[in-house]
Amino acid sequence: MQNLHNLAPFSIGIATVLLLQSCSKPPEAANKQNDELQGKLVLTGSSTVAPLVSEIAKRYESQHSGVRIDVQTGGSSRGIADARQGVADIGMVSRSLKDNEKELQAYTIAKDGISLIINQKNPVQKLTDKQIVDIYTDKINNWKQVGGSDAPITVVNKAEGRSTLELFADHFQIKTKDIKADVVIGDNEQGIKTVAGNPHAIGYVSIGSGEYAATHQTPIELLPVEGVTASIANVSKGTFPISRPLNLVTKTTPTGLQKDFIDFARSSQVQDIVKEQYFVPVAQ
Structure with a gap:
């Protein structure tokens, strides 16, 4: 009994180390999780936003081999309608939301x-x-x-x-x-x-x-x-009289791949693309 009693602290120590290891994954594991994002996103809408999003999508796909992003134009009205109806995962809208569209979620990726x-x-x-x-x-x-x-x-x-x-x-x-x-x-x-x-x-x-x-x-x-x-x-x-936000729009609060792509499109990782496309990056 005495021997078993002496081993108890040692066993608890081992368990603690294993628990800490499982909670603190190395960067390689985090990157692997990132690469495991898979699926397809369909974005439709504004012809102003589409070329910018297409370039952002190419960079995102290069970092996530299991993801494919389909970008289609058709105007901001299509972006609103498709997002509402669930035809598209994300709508592209080159203006602010109207009062009768406020049930949607809008995320500004640039200004124009x-x-x-x-x-x-x-x-x-x-x-x-x-x-x-x-x-x-x-x-x-x-x-x-x-x-x-x-x-x-x-x-x-x-x-x-x-x-x-x-x-x-x-x-x-x-x-x-x-x-x-x-x-x-x-x-x-x-x-x-x-x-x-x-x-x-x-x-x-x-x-x-x-x-x-x-x-x-x-x-x-x-x-x-x-x-x-x-x-x-x-x-x-802010001195030009006719300006507008360029938005990505979703039906509900985005999650998973949808959220990850929107976060990426609003991040410092794509500000060079925004500038190359002659738009104004949003401050993050």
Whole structure:
């Protein structure tokens, strides 16, 4: 009995060591757990957010071999609808949530603005808010009326359901039904191509997309709004009049793979991607 009694403290010591080892896993074990995240995420929505999320998804997949991320566009309205209906795991929305959408969860991954763009050959350097409203409602329909050449204005507008249209119309206090468009486009790339290919066109796109195109040999110019230069730098400073959050939206509080990806998309690990895509990172 005495021998067994003497062994008791030794047995308790061994048990304590084993318990501590199981609770404090080495980094290798933690990394292994990280790699064990598996599954597929479907994200749908904003064409402004989609290129950014696609690049973030590539980096995330490179760190998680068992994960696949499918990114589809279709506009912010689709992102909201698909998230609500459970068709998508995450919706992409390039604006704040409306009052009737507040049951959803929104997570901002970057900030952006909206810029008016014209062709590089157009001599017009600025337009007042009233001139922009008059152009989009067909009260001004020739460039000579605003100091340009004698040529009809080709008005390029976004399709219904695009948050860029909603923010543009809201800022300039235009009813969307009053806009008289010559060309209706979907994503930013289509808008940029349309204006770049037509010396007499005017449109509006994400500042990020517009600034990237203008600095990469696409023949467009970004017009100032209310005297403020359209640039990501001014969006970052908070001085540009038309700005917005770029959000990932979920039906309920995210968990598991869904949460891990959203956390990654909002982290310092992707701020270089956000800047490369000409958006403003969110402070973490």
